[in-house]
Amino acid sequence: MAESQDTFKLGGKEFSSRFILGSGKYSLSLVRAAVEHAGAQIITLSVRRANTAEKENILDFIPKGVTLLPNTSGARDADEAVRIARLARELGCGEFVKIEIMRDSKYLLPDNYETIKATERLAAEGFTVLPYMYPDLNVARDLVKAGAAAVMPLGAPIGSNKGLATADFIQILIDEIDLPIIVDAGIGAPSQACRAMEMGAAAIMANTALATSGDVPRMARAFRLAIEAGREAYLAGLGRVLARGAAASDPLTGFLR
Amino acid sequence: MGNNDAKRSDLIFDAEGLSPAALERKHKLERDPSCRADPMEYLPGMEVIDSDVKDIVRAAMAGYDPSVYTARDVRRALDGDRCTEEDFKALLSPAAAPFLEEMAGKARAATVRHFGNTVYIFTPLYIANHCENYCVYCGFNCYNPIRRMKLDKGQIEREMDVIAKSGMEEVLILTGESRSASGVEYIGDACELARSRFRLVGLEVYPMNTDEYRYLRSRGADYVTVFQETYDVEQYEKLHLMGRKRVWPYRFDAQERALRGGMRGVAFSALLGLSDFRKDALATALHASILQRRYPGAEISLSCPRLRPITNHPDVRPGEIGERELCQVLCAYRLFMPFAGITVSSRESASFRNGITKIAATKVSAGVSTGIGDHASKYGEEKSADGEGDEQFEISDARSLSKMYADLVGEGLQPVLNDYLYL
Numbered sequence: 140m141a142e143s144q145d146t147f148k149l150g151g152k153e154f155s156s157r158f159i160l161g162s163g164k165y166s167l168s169l170v171r172a173a174v175e176h177a178g179a180q181i182i183t184l185s186v187r188r189a190n191t192a193e194k195e196n197i198l199d200f201i202p203k204g205v206t207l208l209p210n211t212s213g214a215r216d217a218d219e220a221v222r223i224a225r226l227a228r229e230l231g232c233g234e235f236v237k238i239e240i241m242r243d244s245k246y247l248l249p250d251n252y253e254t255i256k257a258t259e260r261l262a263a264e265g266f267t268v269l270p271y272m273y274p275d276l277n278v279a280r281d282l283v284k285a286g287a288a289a290v291m292p293l294g295a296p297i298g299s300n301k302g303l304a305t306a307d308f309i310q311i312l313i314d315e316i317d318l319p320i321i322v323d324a325g326i327g328a329p330s331q332a333c334r335a336m337e338m339g340a341a342a343i344m345a346n347t348a349l350a351t352s353g354d355v356p357r358m359a360r361a362f363r364l365a366i367e368a369g370r371e372a373y374l375a376g377l378g379r380v381l382a383r384g385a386a387a388s389d390p391l392t393g394f395l396r
Numbered sequence: 397m398g399n400n401d402a403k404r405s406d407l408i409f410d411a412e413g414l415s416p417a418a419l420e421r422k423h424k425l426e427r428d429p430s431c432r433a434d435p436m437e438y439l440p441g442m443e444v445i446d447s448d449v450k451d452i453v454r455a456a457m458a459g460y461d462p463s464v465y466t467a468r469d470v471r472r473a474l475d476g477d478r479c480t481e482e483d484f485k486a487l488l489s490p491a492a493a494p495f496l497e498e499m500a501g502k503a504r505a506a507t508v509r510h511f512g513n514t515v516y517i518f519t520p521l522y523i524a525n526h527c528e529n530y531c532v533y534c535g536f537n538c539y540n541p542i543r544r545m546k547l548d549k550g551q552i553e554r555e556m557d558v559i560a561k562s563g564m565e566e567v568l569i570l571t572g573e574s575r576s577a578s579g580v581e582y583i584g585d586a587c588e589l590a591r592s593r594f595r596l597v598g599l600e601v602y603p604m605n606t607d608e609y610r611y612l613r614s615r616g617a618d619y620v621t622v623f624q625e626t627y628d629v630e631q632y633e634k635l636h637l638m639g640r641k642r643v644w645p646y647r648f649d650a651q652e653r654a655l656r657g658g659m660r661g662v663a664f665s666a667l668l669g670l671s672d673f674r675k676d677a678l679a680t681a682l683h684a685s686i687l688q689r690r691y692p693g694a695e696i697s698l699s700c701p702r703l704r705p706i707t708n709h710p711d712v713r714p715g716e717i718g719e720r721e722l723c724q725v726l727c728a729y730r731l732f733m734p735f736a737g738i739t740v741s742s743r744e745s746a747s748f749r750n751g752i753t754k755i756a757a758t759k760v761s762a763g764v765s766t767g768i769g770d771h772a773s774k775y776g777e778e779k780s781a782d783g784e785g786d787e788q789f790e791i792s793d794a795r796s797l798s799k800m801y802a803d804l805v806g807e808g809l810q811p812v813l814n815d816y817l818y819l
Contacts, residue, residue, distance in 0.1 A: 164511070
């Protein structure tokens with residue numbers, strides 16, 4: 140496949156960048172540089188942060204042409220998530236929404252049950268719904284049925300920078316779900332993003348990994364390169380990893396008639 | 397720590413202007429324990445909830461001897477992936493003092509992972525300073541003849557307008573602890589006025605019953621702060637000599653009642669320096685973490701006030717907890733509860749607050765006045781014709797919102813005025 144054709148679709152929009160940038164944990168003045176260095180076409184923002192009279196509103200810092208992905212952080216059930224999504228639309232954030240529903244203030248783990256309910260309602264209202272979820276195949280199937288545009292399983296607890304702690308379960312979603320699988324939360328280093336892309340993830344989302352680095356724009360660039368490399372490797376088809384010995388270039392059973 | 401220090405008899409003072417009869421009652425309370433009420437005994441109207449949290453916290457506190465921890469315990473705590481209760485005790489102990497820089501580094505990493513470089517800004521608004529309690533260290537105490545004042549609705553609106561105009565989006569409403577002067581409905585009115593001007597409304601008022609918290613939630617309050625002052629009941633008894641506040645267990649269960657009443661968040665603190673600050677810090681964090689386990693959706697935050705000079709008693713000092721010790725406590729809090737908000741008030745100096753926001757604190761106040769009805773004059777507007785009420789304590793960091801905002805940006809931090817949607 141030619142590079143220029145390697146895109147993925149969300150809600151009728153086509154994206155060539157597979158890096159979704161978070162925005163919540165570093166200074167707004169860095170947002171523009173981060174977007175540019177990341178080559179990002181989608182940036183998330185927390186509606187509860189955008190809904191402010193502050194002199195510095197994040198909406199003013201996001202370059203034009205970048206698709207906004209407002210999230211519903213702060214919602215504790217489906218009902219609150221639906222209300223936040225509607226507010227995002229009123230604020231002019233567009234039709235995309237990332238559902239985040241947490242009933243736990245310690246680990247911020249998503250509530251899959253409420254997430255399915257919110258997905259169903261918001262999809263019916265015409266939103267392009269990207270639900271953040273704990274990687275569970277049955278839940279992912281329900282999200283597909285509910286009208287999700289993609290599924291966003293967590294790699295590790297949010298903010299933990301622990302990488303793909305749930306790798307085996309994410310692989311199952313990649314293998315079984317016919318929607319883009321976007322790995323969200325926990326990705327702490329470009330190498331981990333690269334691995335998720337090699338596994339077949341459609342895209343990666345990262346926030347804390349950038350915020351905790353010494354140089355946000357530079358780390359954004361590092362992620363972009365890693366994600367591109369991982370994607371290329373996936374498209375090329377990873378070579379076998381041999382437990383021992385060398386690979387025979389001729390089939391071992393080639394002598395059989 | 398020495399027991400003499402723990403008694404804090406230096407906190408007791410006689411203000412001028414008290415009648416001889418009042419002085420006599422005051423001295424009797426101070427000198428004759430037998431005339432004081434049992435601090436564990438509930439008063440009529442106080443709701444008793446079925447909760448064992450205070451027993452767990454008191455047992456842990458009683459079993460904690462900071463002096464037994466060694467550098468090896470601290471090393472293990474710093475090398476571990478998770479901070480257990482034992483690790484936390486080691487980090488609070490004197491043995492951890494030489495590790496302060498390393499603790500700060502680890503605390504900073506945890507803060508950044510959970511909060512990025514954001515720092516929240518809020519301002520407190522005192523609407524009344526009437527008080528029915530005799531707490532020996534407090535400027536509002538009923539034996540301190542200060543100018544008492546309670547703002548009416550018009551005055552509250554005027555104060556809130558001035559604060560809102562400065563750009564502030566979160567307000568913390570405070571009163572002295574007097575149910576008769578500042579009733580629950582009066583506080584509810586203030587919440588409603590705040591709701592229409594601010595995006596987040598906190599309350600720091602006297603403890604109340606679950607149905608009263610539910611009522612205040614319905615009038616617009618989002619979170620409740622109650623300082624336990626000290627978790628050491630014996631010491632609490634010696635410092636809170638009279639009034640409803642004397643009832644230790646009713647105060648302890650306030651956060652749990654607030655959560656049952658539907659509040660989104662609760663804040664905890666001991667007034668560090670009233671008793672052994674290491675034990676009080678342990679109790680504060682355990683209190684908060686146990687409630688987090690039982691009410692996992694609740695937003696949890698910790699404060700860390702130290703004693704400050706008060707009206708008519710300018711010599712009040714924090715006691716044995718200096719800035720280094722305070723920093724150690726805050727680093728230990730951060731490592732034990734990486735997800736919790738930590739508020740550092742204007743009791744601390746500007747330089748301490750600048751430094752600690754880069755390590756552990758996630759919230760600071762700005763544009764602070766602890767007096768009543770004086771925001772207008774302090775924010776450069778005309779002084780109110782109604783006069784002003786005296787302050788609860790002297791603040792140390794008097795920075796305005798715009799100064800605080802600019803300073804945080806200058807430190808590479810991201811000031812946030814609001815992170816909350818009212819739904």
